[in-house]
Amino acid sequence: MTTNGFILHDATTADPASSAILDQVQAGWGFVPNLHRVLAESPAALEAYGTLWGIAEKTSFTPVERNVVYLAIIFENACTYCMAGHTNLSKMAKVDPAVIAAIRAGDAIADPRLQALRTFAATVTRERGMVSASEVAAFKAAGYDNRAMLDVLVLAATKLISNYTNHFADTPNDAFMKGAEWTAPIDLKHAA
Structure with missing residues (x-):
């Protein structure tokens, strides 16, 4: 648990919608960063972050x-x-x-x-x-x-x-x- 009572979720403790995303993060990164584990409290927040991260790769920047x-x-x-x-x-x-x-x-x-x-x-x-x-x-x-x-x-x-x-x-x-x-x-x- 973190400050303010945030749980460091894993696929077994997170909402099922978050668990599926955590499984994808695990497959892609080889581990699940603690940020994602905190974000898993809200499937919407976790999905939003992952979606934006992917979109950021499509910007004009090197x-x-x-x-x-x-x-x-x-x-x-x-x-x-x-x-x-x-x-x-x-x-x-x-x-x-x-x-x-x-x-x-x-x-x-x-x-x-x-x-x-x-x-x-x-x-x-x-x-x-x-x-x-x-x-x-x-x-x-x-x-x-x-x-x-x-x-x-x-x-x-x-x-x-x-x-x-x-x-x-x-x-x-x-x-x-x-x-x-x-x-x-x-x-x-x-x-x-």
Whole structure:
């Protein structure tokens, strides 16, 4: 059980609709991440997250760009669970370790195009989509377009479900996250 009484479900304890999804996750990943086990409390939430995750793979972003966006959003949402997980997923996607380290630390990325992507994704998250004309212009000047702006929203929606779930439940890290633990450098509860 997690903080606030969330159960780490498995296929035997979850609602039958969630159990079927957990079985698919097990088959695809080789294990069921604790995030999915928490989400299994709500078949709708579990399905929504899985569906958005799949749709995110169809965005205009390369795997490296997709991971930069995810990490930027996770940083803004201060999700320790997702930062640990996506750090290792980013390594698997061949994201430069210096890029990963910069985002985790809140520092600038040396690559100007990736920095523009990271800045835009962070701004969208922090400002709840209310970006200025100059912020849009800077994003487009880096070579991105309206499609990319909307694709950022797909990734933000995906992370909203996972980041907020992890805040509710204080989801414990999975074994594969060992060595990628992270402490948010800001306390968002008191930043507002």
